[in-house]
Amino acid sequence: MTLAQRLGLAKTPLFLVDGSAxxxxxxxxxxxxxxxxxxxxxxxxxVFRLLFKLLKEQQPSHLIFFLxxxxxxxxxxxxxxxxxxxxxxxxxxxxQIEPLRQGLALLGVPVIVPEGAxxxxxxxxxxxxxxxxMPVVIVGADKDLKQCLSEQVALxxxxxxxxxxxxLADFTADCGITPASWPDLQALVGDTSDNIPGIPGIxxxxxxxxxxxxxxxxAVREGLETVKPTVRQKxxxxxxxxxxxxxxxxxxxxxxxxxxLSDAALTPPDRDALRAFLEGYEFRTxxxxxxxxxxxxxxxxEPAKSAQLSLFDAPGTAASAPAAPAASAPVAAxxxxxxxxxxxxxxxxxRALALVPLENGSSLSxxxxxxxxxxxPPALAAYLARAKRVAVPSVKALLAAHAAFAALPxxxxxxxxxxxxxxxxxxxxxxxxxxRDSLFSDPAxxxxxxSPSDCARAxxxxxxxxxxxxxxxxLTSLVATLELPLIPVLxxxxxxxxxxxxxxxxxxxxxxxxxxAVLEADIVALAGKPFNPRSSQQLGEILYxxxxxxxxxxxxxxxxxxxxxxxxxxxxxxxxVDRILEFxxxxxxxxxxxxxxxxxxxxxxxxxxxFNNMATATGRLSSSNxxxxxxxxxxxxxxxxxxxxxxxxxxxxVAADYSQIELRVLAHLSRxxxxxxxxxxxxxxxxxxxxxxxxxxxxxxxxxxxxxxKTINFGLLYGMGPQKLSRxxxxxxxxxxxxxxxxxxxxxxxSAFYDGIVESAKAQGFVTTLAGRRRLLPDIRSAxxxxxSQARRQAINTVVQGGAADIIKMAMLAAAGDPELARGQxxxxxxxxxxxxxxxxxxxxxxxxxxxxxxMAGVYPLAVPLEVDWxxxxxxxxxx
DNA sequence: ACAACTCC
DNA sequence: GGAGTTGT
Numbered sequence: 001m002t003l004a005q006r007l008g009l010a011k012t013p014l015f016l017v018d019g020s021a022x023x024x025x026x027x028x029x030x031x032x033x034x035x036x037x038x039x040x041x042x043x044x045x046x047v048f049r050l051l052f053k054l055l056k057e058q059q060p061s062h063l064i065f066f067l068x069x070x071x072x073x074x075x076x077x078x079x080x081x082x083x084x085x086x087x088x089x090x091x092x093x094x095x096q097i098e099p100l101r102q103g104l105a106l107l108g109v110p111v112i113v114p115e116g117a118x119x120x121x122x123x124x125x126x127x128x129x130x131x132x133x134m135p136v137v138i139v140g141a142d143k144d145l146k147q148c149l150s151e152q153v154a155l156x157x158x159x160x161x162x163x164x165x166x167x168l169a170d171f172t173a174d175c176g177i178t179p180a181s182w183p184d185l186q187a188l189v190g191d192t193s194d195n196i197p198g199i200p201g202i203x204x205x206x207x208x209x210x211x212x213x214x215x216x217x218x219a220v221r222e223g224l225e226t227v228k229p230t231v232r233q234k235x236x237x238x239x240x241x242x243x244x245x246x247x248x249x250x251x252x253x254x255x256x257x258x259x260x261l262s263d264a265a266l267t268p269p270d271r272d273a274l275r276a277f278l279e280g281y282e283f284r285t286x287x288x289x290x291x292x293x294x295x296x297x298x299x300x301x302e303p304a305k306s307a308q309l310s311l312f313d314a315p316g317t318a319a320s321a322p323a324a325p326a327a328s329a330p331v332a333a334x335x336x337x338x339x340x341x342x343x344x345x346x347x348x349x350x351r352a353l354a355l356v357p358l359e360n361g362s363s364l365s366x367x368x369x370x371x372x373x374x375x376x377p378p379a380l381a382a383y384l385a386r387a388k389r390v391a392v393p394s395v396k397a398l399l400a401a402h403a404a405f406a407a408l409p410x411x412x413x414x415x416x417x418x419x420x421x422x423x424x425x426x427x428x429x430x431x432x433x434x435x436r437d438s439l440f441s442d443p444a445x446x447x448x449x450x451s452p453s454d455c456a457r458a459x460x461x462x463x464x465x466x467x468x469x470x471x472x473x474x475l476t477s478l479v480a481t482l483e484l485p486l487i488p489v490l491x492x493x494x495x496x497x498x499x500x501x502x503x504x505x506x507x508x509x510x511x512x513x514x515x516x517a518v519l520e521a522d523i524v525a526l527a528g529k530p531f532n533p534r535s536s537q538q539l540g541e542i543l544y545x546x547x548x549x550x551x552x553x554x555x556x557x558x559x560x561x562x563x564x565x566x567x568x569x570x571x572x573x574x575x576x577v578d579r580i581l582e583f584x585x586x587x588x589x590x591x592x593x594x595x596x597x598x599x600x601x602x603x604x605x606x607x608x609x610x611f612n613n614m615a616t617a618t619g620r621l622s623s624s625n626x627x628x629x630x631x632x633x634x635x636x637x638x639x640x641x642x643x644x645x646x647x648x649x650x651x652x653x654v655a656a657d658y659s660q661i662e663l664r665v666l667a668h669l670s671r672x673x674x675x676x677x678x679x680x681x682x683x684x685x686x687x688x689x690x691x692x693x694x695x696x697x698x699x700x701x702x703x704x705x706x707x708x709x710k711t712i713n714f715g716l717l718y719g720m721g722p723q724k725l726s727r728x729x730x731x732x733x734x735x736x737x738x739x740x741x742x743x744x745x746x747x748x749x750x751s752a753f754y755d756g757i758v759e760s761a762k763a764q765g766f767v768t769t770l771a772g773r774r775r776l777l778p779d780i781r782s783a784x785x786x787x788x789s790q791a792r793r794q795a796i797n798t799v800v801q802g803g804a805a806d807i808i809k810m811a812m813l814a815a816a817g818d819p820e821l822a823r824g825q826x827x828x829x830x831x832x833x834x835x836x837x838x839x840x841x842x843x844x845x846x847x848x849x850x851x852x853x854x855x856m857a858g859v860y861p862l863a864v865p866l867e868v869d870w871x872x873x874x875x876x877x878x879x880x
Numbered sequence: 881a882c883a884a885c886t887c888c
Numbered sequence: 889g890g891a892g893t894t895g896t
Contacts, residue, residue: 028881029896192881535896536883555883563884588885591894618890620888627892630887662888718889797889801888805890833888833890881896888890 002058006165007154009135014264015054015063016123018140019111022046023067023100025141025159027093040092041281044100046159048278048286051109053158054139056289062134062264064126065104065111066119067097073116075248099281106274108267117255124148124251130261144249146171147182176212184217187245188235196245201234201786204558217242234784377402384408391463393417393432396487396613400494410484416459418483419466421614422475424776430614435462478772483613486809489816489828490611490621496839497606498628498829501875502598504644509594512586519583526576533583536562547574589637597644600626604648611831618798619773619805621831629832633880642877652845654826655879656852656870657835658808660685662717665770665803668862672749679864686710692746693739712743716750717800719793754796761795769799770860771806807866808834811856818855824848837876845872 004012026046033042047065054060104111114122120142127136131152138145141157146166149155155166171179188207190198210231214220221239224232235242271290278287287293381404384390391414392398399405417430428434436458439447445465450457470476523533528546531538537559543549544560551560552569560566564584570577601607607626615622623629632641647653658664663685667675678688683698690709691698701709708729715725726736744751761767761780768774775798780791808831815821815828815836824844830837836856840848853868860866873879 024881025896031895532896534884534894537896557882559883561883584885588894592886592892596893612891615892616890620890622891624892627887630885630892632886634887715889720889793889801890804888835888883895885894886892 003137003154003156003165004058004135007135007137007167011134012059012061013135013137013154014126014130014261015058015060016126016136016138016140017051017054017063017065018119018123018138018142018145019047019065020068020119021140021142022050022159023093023096027090027096035282039281040096041283043093043096044103044281045283045286047100048103048107048283050139050159051104051107052286052289058137061266062261063109063266064122064264065109066122067111067113068118069114069116073118074252075118078244078247099277103274103277106270106277108269110263110266112256112259112263114255117252120144121252121255125253125255126259126264127153128253129259130264133261144182144186144251147179147249147251149179175208177208177215181211181215183246183250184215184220185211186249187217187242190245191249194248196248198245199234199238199242200784202231206231217246237783378404381405381408384412387412389414389463391416391459393435394430394614395484396491399488399491406488410488411480413484414463414467415479415484415487416462416466417614418479418487419470419475422478422483422773423466423469423473425614425619425773426617426776432459439465473774474772475774482771482806482809482813485813486613489812490613492816493828493830494608494610496827496829497602497608498837498839498876499604499606499646499648500597500601501644501646502601502605504646505594505598508640508644509590512590512594516583516586516590519579519586523576523579523583526574526579533580534587539580543570543574543576547576549573549577585635585637589632589641593631593641597626609830616805617775617794618802619769619771619809620801620833621805621809628830631876639877639880642880643875645876647839647874650842651839652842652872652874653829653876653879654838654840654845654849654852654870654872655835655876656838656849656856656868657832658804658856659867659869661804661807661834661866662800663713664862664864664866665807666717666750666753666800667864669770669799669803670749670753671863672747672753674747675749676864682867686713689713689743693742708739712739716743717797719796721789721793757795757799758792761791767795767798769802769806771803771810773802773806775802804834807860808836808856811836811859814855814859815852818851820851821848821855824851826852837879848872 002012003009007013023043023046027040027043030042030045033045034040051065054063101111112122114125120140123138123140123145124147127138127148130136131150136153138148138153138155139158140155141159141164145155149166149168149171151168154168155164157164157166168179175185177185185204185207186196186198188199188202188210189204190196210220210227214223214227217239220227220235224236224239227235269290271292275287275290275293278284278290381402384405385408390408390412393415394417395413395415416432416435420427420430420435436452439445439458439462440452442465445461447458447461450461452458470479520533524530527542529542531542533539539562540551540560543562544551549570552566553561553563555561555563562580564581567577567581571581597607607628609623609628610625612622612624621629631645632638645653660679663675664679666672667679674688674692675685677683678685684706686709687698687701687706689712690701690705693709693712694701694705711728712720712725715728718724720740722733722736722740725731725740726733729736729739731739757767758780761777765778765781766774766776775794777791777795777798779787780795782788782791812828812831815838821838821840824840824847826838826840826844826848828836829839836852838848838852849870849872853870856868857866871879
């Protein structure tokens with residue numbers, strides 16, 4: 001049944017397709033789809049499959065495919081943060097745009113790219129303009145499109161398994177407000193994907209309740225006195241911003257003034273060219289759907305369906321010439337590399353900006369991967385060696401680009417990204433472009449003398465600005481003694497990599513795959529109908545709708561949760577539940593570790609991660625591509641997994657980890673006598689806490705009491721709230737509250753320490769760690785109690801987690817610079833927050849372990865001893 | 881983009 | 889509390 005029939009329309013509607021949305025969705029959903037030569041085709045596949053479905057089922061006469069306009073649009077001029085946390089279009093997706101335009105031209109589908117606006121704005125404008133001439137169906141899934149709904153305009157999302165048709169009636173029944181109030185709703189609730197904060201503490205429920213009575217922000221402002229005080233308090237201070245947010249969400253209805261209905265008319269496709277195009281991207285099933293295609297031997301998928309495929313014969317049948325493919329001008333032309341120049345050369349006048357264009361006229365660029373267009377790195381390095389200071393976006397990236405730079409003395413470098421990170425470790429990114437732009441919007445900086453395109457001068461100004469700020473913030477020595485020296489160490493670790501045992505991986509993977517196949521068959525049989533157990537959505541439907549099980553908790557998105565925690569509460573109620581839990585465990589193992597890791601190993605069977613030193617708010621490192629900091633260790637498969645990581649032949653691995661480093665940092669900072677005493681005497685800290693909490697001798701503590709104390713001890717590092725504790729422990733909220741109260745009563749030093757942190761954070765606006773690292777926490781002064789207590793938890797966690805991060809970074813420096821370890825040819829290979837992994841010739845392994853443990857334990861004197869557990873072995877599992 | 885899972 | 893990766 002066509003949509004026209006379902007909607008009771010007399011005419012075939014005009015279809016307006018939110019193309020950009022489907023490109024991204026296809027790109028994300030089928031990341032792995034690519035042509036056999038590796039060219040990514042995921043988004044193309046999604047779009048053409050969608051269009052074929054539409055053309056086939058709906059037989060439209062008019063349809064427009066919209067893409068987002070390039071570059072900044074009017075929204076960023078209203079609000080600088082708009083979509084600020086959205087990255088540029090990923091390169092594999094960008095490469096599909098030109099082919100997409102060609103294919104659409106062959107298909108006869110008109111494409112519109114609204115200039116300075118987004119696809120949604122074009123859709124809203126044309127829907128409003130044409131809806132009186134013919135009914136409109138918007139094809140898309142973006143929730144903001146809901147504001148376009150009217151009697152003549154419906155919203156349709158055919159992608160995915162369950163297609164969705166939303167009409168005005170559906171919307172009204174659902175929300176109880178008119179579509180025109182949608183932007184007002186979003187302004188209140190916020191939208192993370194558009195970086196619209198909304199009002200903290202106001203969710204969809206509160207906002208809808210409000211808007212049903214007062215349907216616009218204006219009405220809310222007028223009737224503010226009638227709003228109940230708890231809500232009013234949250235809204236009142238942000239009233240002005242709310243209007244800005246609404247403008248961002250509100251789609252424009254006044255653009256594309258010159259577009260007429262005839263621009264939306266489909267033209268007949270060039271079937272042969274289209275078929276060749278689809279085959280060229282290896283979309284063989286799609287190609288075969290085009291009438292006149294050779295039936296092809298084997299596949300029995302859709303035998304005689306081509307009879308329905310009159311779609312391509314739509315309105316005027318004549319096989320007229322296809323519209324010319326979009327100009328084949330280089331759409332994806334890369335932005336020209338920013339010319340750079342950041343060396344402060346000694347000069348009579350003080351300094352001259354360097355120029356860095358070299359003899360051959362090439363220049364340095366600041367791309368994350370490529371620093372050189374054509375420059376000769378050794379020549380450049382020699383040139384830079386004459387400088388007093390060289391500022392670069394990322395020293396680590398530069399050193400990684402060519403070994404020649406490693407010869408330059410470390411103090412020469414000024415790392416712009418690192419400086420910006422240390423000044424505010426919560427900013428989104430520290431790329432040069434972002435930093436440069438920030439200069440021009442910073443009221444404290446006079447950037448009037450430089451032009452935005454002059455990267456050389458911008459870079460130098462940035463270096464001056466950041467360096468002065470580091471000084472003011474007391475961060476200079478952190479850079480000089482810890483963060484900068486760590487950079488070559490991290491790079492060396494990345495380059496060393498860690499070996500894997502390919503055979504161990506293979507046999508483990510085979511075993512897991514076998515178990516998964518059995519489980520999946522079982523699961524589907526138990527469910528009674530085919531479904532994908534990887535999909536939480538489908539699983540929720542089976543569990544909570546079909547089987548009628550009771551859901552425990554919801555996801556932030558409002559759906560019934562199928563999380564491990566929720567599922568474990570259902571254990572025993574249905575055999576499906578246990579299998580799903582088992583399936584999830586194995587599937588995670590397969591998809592995250594067993595499958596991908598062997599494929600990223602180099603020719604010598606070693607995996608090289610990237611350690612990011614500007615990623616976390618607390619000063620920890622992070623690891624990515626692949627992440628080697630979350631390799632399983634617990635559970636029945638942990639050991640086996642770590643046994644897949646091995647030393648090179650003749651070598652051994654040494655694993656050394658700090659015991660309870662965060663609790664020790666806490667003991668040190670708080671000087672709480674009970675903690676100091678426990679650690680000084682090598683006591684079991686959790687048992688000791690339990691003894692204190694339950695008023696008994698440590699020897700009399702029951703295992704469950706120890707477990708509870710352990711949960712509290714950990715919760716405490718995270719700033720702990722009674723809610724989370726009661727959930728984790730499975731106890732009532734007031735019991736948890738009483739528990740916490742008693743805890744602080746017995747450990748008064750902690751209580752005082754926490755108060756002190758919060759007080760100083762309030763006074764200064766930031767907290768600092770052992771090494772002087774800082775984190776800004778403006779929210780700690782917020783009148784919004786939710787925000788304030790979140791900031792309070794972050795304050796506590798940052799000094800503890802960040803302090804531990806400082807210590808292990810010092811240990812890494814000590815290990816990397818230690819002559820004894822160097823003599824034994826021991827090299828660092830991994831850091832996992834409280835653990836260091838070293839690879840060393842078998843003969844020196846024992847000595848290296850002892851040495852490493854000694855260095856780690858002695859690197860920073862705390863009020864309690866730092867204990868280090870260590871071991872060696874051929875595999876990582878063994879070394880533990 | 882979200883939900884789920886891994887680690888410390 | 890802090891991360892990264894996978895799947896849909």
